[in-house]
Structures are given as structure tokens and as C-alpha cells.
Amino acid sequence: MPTLDSEAIVTGLLAAAQLTVSPQEKATFVKDYPLMRSNADALYLAELEFVEPAVTFDPTVYYPA
């Protein structure tokens, strides 16, 4: 896998989220981001190919009897 440029990614994500953080806070995000990303990536398991998510949408609840 390519090495993440955490500094650039976090800078971009914070800008997109319109968050203005301190340099210390940004440094912590930069440090933590690779582990956050790898933890999220680890959930893209091959076994989940045919699994439905545990969220449901019921259109009928908006039409009370």
C-alpha cells in the first residue's frame, strides 16, 4: 500500500469540514490518522460482499394509518 501523506490528507479533510483547529490539535490528528484509516480499512472484509448493512429504511413510517 502507498504511504499516506497524513499531513496533506488531514489538512484537506479539516478544510473540507470547515474546522479551524490549533497546531497542536492538528498534529494529533496527523499522528492518529493512519491508524484511524487502517482501522476503517480493516472493515472492508471480503466476507461482507453479500451482507446488507445494519441500517434500515421503512417508507411506511411516514404514512401513519
Next chain:
Amino acid sequence: MSTDLSMNSSAADAASHSHKFLTIADAAAALRDGSITSVALTADIVEKATALNPALGAYVTITGDAALAQAAAADVAFAAGNDFGPLQGIPLAIKDIIAMKGAGTTANSRVLDPAWGAGTDAPVVARLRAAGSVFVGKSTTSEFALGMPDASKGFPVPHNPWDVERTPAGSSSGTGIAVAAGLALGGLGTDTGGSVRGPACVNGHTGLKVTFGRVPKSGVVPLAFSLDSIGPMARSAYDCALLLEVMAGYDASDPNAADVEVPKYSELLNGDIDGLKIGLPIPYFFDHDQLEPEVRDAVLSGVQQLVGMGATSKEMALPYAAEAKDANMLILGAEAYAYHRNNLVNRWEDYGNLTRPTLARGAFYTAADYAQASRFRSMWSAEVAKAFEHYDVLITPSAPSPAQLVKDMDPSQRLVQPSYTGHWNLTGLPAVAIPSGFTASGLPLSMQIIGKPFAEATVLKVADALQRVTNWHLLHPPVETLYATAA
């Protein structure tokens, strides 16, 4: 209930007993035999809570006058022969993210609109009020049930009553402290990833995370919509049963509330666990290199006691346990970020310095990550359900270590430390944390008992069976020494 007072450390031996640390069941009996009045009990607790709050930070607001009025009404009702059940006249703590008439809700945050929930009771609070309970006040919470204390924001900083240099855990810190220190006989917490069980664990009492939907969660400031639950916290499992049978039940104001019959939980706790099948998920939950041996040994000792009462236990495995912890964090982070996004953009500095970075992490996940974590949630729930084909309960440690020193805590740790609680928010299952002993240095240890959906009666029954032959849950911290600190 009988106890043989078995204990495993000199520190615990030194812990004192006091009639001031009544269980709800004991207090209910005393109120009915006339040996105590609710006014006397409440006045004592309000006085103690007020005196110790500077040292322990258990309450954001102590509603002393209103509590005494409720207590007086309870005593009048007793005198008139009106008995509304075991919670009548019992002083309780209400976590300060739950709406309660007569006291504002802050979520321990400058961000929450002071008008939020004003003048209303959440359904769960209304049920407790109708049952004649007394509300000592609004108990401290981690900011929005997520952050860590930031003294600069003007809210009480909670401290562990067993060692004030250590964390009382969160987010239901105040109710945990109050129960441990005798500043309430029980109370309400909320649990999204372990926020009832964590404080119960490190403060040395009992805390139940209920099945998702078991207790209506309307009237609560949300943390993560699909994971949140309101649970009882008290000294004993029996007391939690008394609370839950009032708290539980359908309410149309919560779209996730379950219309499932509410048993009389307390009547099902008979100490009989003969034939109970216990699963011990060894990988991750018992063999993690960050699990402290004292924690593991105390849990296994408790399991052996249950086996001695007729249960059987078997080592087993739950695949994907490490991923389940991360999926819970991701879903929690994404849902919490959605709720807070606008305020994070506009009022970043108003959040606590350890709350805002935790919330902001939700911005680093993609929409696909959230959907994928929800797919994982389906698979994990199915894996756990398969395990429950063979077992009545699963037992794990409640946490990998006893209470940490506050000075050593760091929000980034949550990414790398194992956690044993969020797994059951992901599945929506009931799980109770109960004391399992003490460390050699005198800190509470805890074990967790997990059951099938709506099997609160089962997990409480197992917990109660163990509490009939141990007294860990009855020991209390040496709060007498804290009066000097408070002064």
C-alpha cells in the same frame, strides 16, 4: 440476601461498611418498617453530596430543596398507606444529558442550548418520578457523553472516590461516583460504547447496559442514534432490577423503543443458576497483551464461583472481535459528528479541549466507511447470535485495566487500547458490569455478563447469584477522608 463476605485483598479488607451506604432494597425495607424516613435519608445524602462535591465532582446541580419536597411527599404517601413500589422515597442521581423538570440540562457543555429540555421530564425520568423516586440532582457527564473533563469550561471535574487521582471513567461519571460514594442510592446513566459499564467498573458497583430499545431514550441528548441506551446504575444487580422494571417499556416518542413486555425483573432473581451455560470468548477478551492479569484472574475467579453454583463454562472464540471495537468507534464517531458538525464549525472553542478532537475525528471517515461499518455490524451480530445458540451468557472483563491515572490519559489511546464494552452496543445486547474484586492496591475490578436480546433478567440473575456469595458490590470507598479534602 446472604453473603459470605469472601474477599481477595488486604486493601479490600480495610474497606469499611456503613449503614449510610444502603442498597435500594435495604432502604426500601427501612422506609417501610419505619426505621428511616425518606426525608431523613434524603437530607443525609444531600448534605453529604454537597460537602463532597468539591472533592468528587459528582453533580453539576444538586436539587436539594426539590429533593426534600419529593422525599416529604413520599413520606406522606407512606403514612397514608399509598405505596408506589420499591423506588418510593429513594434518592437517585440523573445524568445531566437527560431532561428533568426543575433542573436545566447542560451535557457538561457550553455548547448545549440552555433551553434544551427545559421544564420537561424525559419519559424515563417521568416513570421514576411517578414511582415516587427522589432526585438528588443532575450528575456529571463527560461532555456530550464523549469528552474528557476540561476544568477551564466551568463544570465540575469528576474524580474517582477510590483514588481521586484516577479517572471515574465516563461518560456517566457522576452517577458512578454518586453510587460508589453514597451520594445517591442509584441512578441513570447512558451507554453508547460503555458509558454505564465503565463508571460501574472503576467505581466498584453495578451498571446495566440494556437491550437497544428496552428503555425509551427520548429526552436524552443524543451521542450516537443507533447505539445509545439508558441504563440503571446501583450498588447491586438486584437494585438495578428494581430500577429497570420502572424504567423499561415502550414509549412512542422514541422511534427505536421496543414494544416488548417488561418482566418483574426483581422477582426473577432467585439465585438459581443451575445448568446455566457460560461462554468465555478467549481471543481478544482474555488474551490481549494489554489486559492486566489481575483483571483477568478476578473474572475467572468469579466464573469459577458461578460454576460452583451449578453453571458450566467453556472457552470459545468470537471472530472479528478487534474489528468490532473499531466498527463501534466508527459508527459512534460518524453519528456524533453528524449531530455536532455545525457547532464544531462555528463554536470549536466552546467545546472542551479533549471533546472537540474526539468529535472531529468523525470528519475523517467517509460515507462508505459508515455504510461498511454497518455491514460489518450485521455480520458481527450474526456471529454473536451463533455463539448464543450454545450459551446463555457470555462473560468477559469489563475493561482491560482498573482505573487509570488521569495524568496518563490521552484520547488517542482509545484508538489502540482494547475495549470490551462497545461490542455489545454494536449488537444491541444487554450487558451488566459487576464488581469482581480489588487490585492489590485497592482499586475495584469488574466483570461483564452479556445476554441475548431482552434477556436482562438472565444477566441480572447471574450477577445477583454472584452477589449473593460475594460482597464486592457492598464495599465503598473511604469517603470520610475526603471531607478534609473538601474542607
